[in-house]
Amino acid sequence: MQIRRNLILTVLVLLILASISYLPFTYRDTPGERDGFRMITGIIDSVTSEKPLGSPLLYGRNISFAYYALIDIFRPLFQKNFTLIIPITNYISSFSSILMVIPIFYFVKRYWGVTTAVLANLLLIFIPVWWSTSLYGHPMIQAVLFMFIGLALIAYRSKVKSSNAGLLKLTLLDILIISAFSLSLMFRLDAVLMFLLIPGCFFLERYSLTKVVSYSILYVLFAIIIFFVVKSQLPEISIESDGILEDLIFYHGPDIIVENFKAGTKAFIEACNPLYILLYLITFVYLWLKRDYSTLLFIFPTLILNYIFWLPNYYPARHFIYVSPVLAIGNAVWLHTAFKKILPFCRSKKIIGISLGLVLISIICVSYRVSYSPPYPYWQTQTEDNKRLAENLQNLPSREQRIFVIGDSVPVVLEMQLLSSKVQVKPLKTSLFTDTQLQRQKLSKILKTNPIKTIDLLEVKNETNNFIFYIQGWKKNEVVRFFKESNEYDDVYLVIQKNIPSFTLVPSDISKKINFLDI
Numbered sequence: 001m002q003i004r005r006n007l008i009l010t011v012l013v014l015l016i017l018a019s020i021s022y023l024p025f026t027y028r029d030t031p032g033e034r035d036g037f038r039m040i041t042g043i044i045d046s047v048t049s050e051k052p053l054g055s056p057l058l059y060g061r062n063i064s065f066a067y068y069a070l071i072d073i074f075r076p077l078f079q080k081n082f083t084l085i086i087p088i089t090n091y092i093s094s095f096s097s098i099l100m101v102i103p104i105f106y107f108v109k110r111y112w113g114v115t116t117a118v119l120a121n122l123l124l125i126f127i128p129v130w131w132s133t134s135l136y137g138h139p140m141i142q143a144v145l146f147m148f149i150g151l152a153l154i155a156y157r158s159k160v161k162s163s164n165a166g167l168l169k170l171t172l173l174d175i176l177i178i179s180a181f182s183l184s185l186m187f188r189l190d191a192v193l194m195f196l197l198i199p200g201c202f203f204l205e206r207y208s209l210t211k212v213v214s215y216s217i218l219y220v221l222f223a224i225i226i227f228f229v230v231k232s233q234l235p236e237i238s239i240e241s242d243g244i245l246e247d248l249i250f251y252h253g254p255d256i257i258v259e260n261f262k263a264g265t266k267a268f269i270e271a272c273n274p275l276y277i278l279l280y281l282i283t284f285v286y287l288w289l290k291r292d293y294s295t296l297l298f299i300f301p302t303l304i305l306n307y308i309f310w311l312p313n314y315y316p317a318r319h320f321i322y323v324s325p326v327l328a329i330g331n332a333v334w335l336h337t338a339f340k341k342i343l344p345f346c347r348s349k350k351i352i353g354i355s356l357g358l359v360l361i362s363i364i365c366v367s368y369r370v371s372y373s374p375p376y377p378y379w380q381t382q383t384e385d386n387k388r389l390a391e392n393l394q395n396l397p398s399r400e401q402r403i404f405v406i407g408d409s410v411p412v413v414l415e416m417q418l419l420s421s422k423v424q425v426k427p428l429k430t431s432l433f434t435d436t437q438l439q440r441q442k443l444s445k446i447l448k449t450n451p452i453k454t455i456d457l458l459e460v461k462n463e464t465n466n467f468i469f470y471i472q473g474w475k476k477n478e479v480v481r482f483f484k485e486s487n488e489y490d491d492v493y494l495v496i497q498k499n500i501p502s503f504t505l506v507p508s509d510i511s512k513k514i515n516f517l518d519i
Contacts, residue, residue, distance in 0.1 A: 032136025
């Protein structure tokens with residue numbers, strides 16, 4: 001009983017430390033990156049258009065529909081004040097990261113002990129990409145949380161099975177495990193990149209290869225089936241969108257791995273912290289020499305798979321977040337082992353504590369001085385510019401012509417939506433290739449021009465004017481090509497947001513008659 005009380009107390013202390021690490025820094029009035037702005041724009045549109053889970057602006061709806069369903073629970077709180085959506089989504093991520101303490105602790109404790117479980121939780125907090133993404137709304141955090149809830153339940157099931165638990169209890173646990181893995185996929189489909197942890201967990205339980213394969217297939221198969229069954233019930237979206245396979249081919253094609261190898265590797269190391277990567281390599285050598293293959297099979301395949309998969313599509317570095325838990329666990333395993341070996345030669349626990357403290361301080365210094373930070377919030381001046389431009393566009397006198405806004409697209413659109421619930425936003429497809437598509441045509445020897453990515457627009461209407469934004473932010477080459485090659489945009493106004501780095505455009509760049517509007 002005393003041991004159980006000590007474990008609960010340890011978890012409570014870790015929960016408090018996690019709360020102190022995330023909550024004071026959670027963004028309150030801005031999303032953390034461009035995808036966050038797009039998500040909130042879609043959430044607002046789903047409310048104003050009365051299409052829950054059916055708005056064409058819900059970014060990544062088909063791969064993150066559980067996230068939008070979760071946000072919709074809070075609709076009574078924000079439907080009359082859209083500014084509340086931002087802190088709600090951001091704090092959901094922070095609280096999810098805090099709750100992550102529980103499955104990580106009990107999972108790691110089962111296989112490597114309490115001390116390693118404590119270290120793993122502490123180290124996870126200090127991984128740059130994990131801490132940064134925990135401060136703003138994004139479904140990857142919840143996907144990781146449910147993945148480790150499922151793994152912790154597998155560990156618990158193995159424990160109770162060895163104590164001759166009844167069939168009913170084991171079946172109930174199986175249902176909970178499959179549900180957790182299904183929810184992980186529903187929050188973010190690419191969480192399937194963590195599914196190698198499932199057979200890794202069975203290897204830790206010392207199951208035979210036959211059982212590892214059969215149990216893993218059953219859990220994974222049922223989770224995927226449930227995902228697609230639930231997805232099939234979603235309302236149809238009345239706009240052509242790229243499929244999952246097309247996006248995979250376009251953004252993760254093998255032909256651009258070499259092209260992005262250097263930049264992608266740099267982003268990966270910065271996202272994880274160079275010291276973590278160094279310790280991880282030491283852990284690999286140590287476990288190999290020790291012949292602890294079960295730990296190796298749990299820790300390393302997921303990291304390698306995610307590194308290779310996201311290498312072509314490394315920006316933002318938040319994509320590498322799925323390696324965070326195994327990175328923390330791997331480093332915790334080695335650090336605990338190293339300090340156990342040092343302990344016989346150093347009787348002073350104070351010196352051991354100081355040494356461990358210095359390690360953690362070094363990690364923190366490297367994490368937040370030379371490692372990854374999220375794309376948002378922008379420099380404060382950029383955020384203020386977005387709000388100022390949105391206000392000016394809202395107050396602009398009526399114009400007959402459409403107004404093209406070259407600027408920080410989606411953030412400005414969101415600011416307009418927050419200013420007035422009467423602002424209407426609609427996605428528009430064009431036939432003009434993006435710069436990225438043209439580059440892929442040159443790089444790809446196999447895929448040629450398929451799948452095709454074109455410049456997509458946002459049509460934004462308020463009470464007085466009709467605005468056009470480019471959904472991903474204008475690039476100069478695309479602006480020039482767009483107005484030279486598009487026949488339907490001859491008579492328009494053009495607004496160029498001030499203080500956009502490396503963007504200058506003069507009337508001579510565009511052959512058609514364009515009216516420049518200074519705001």
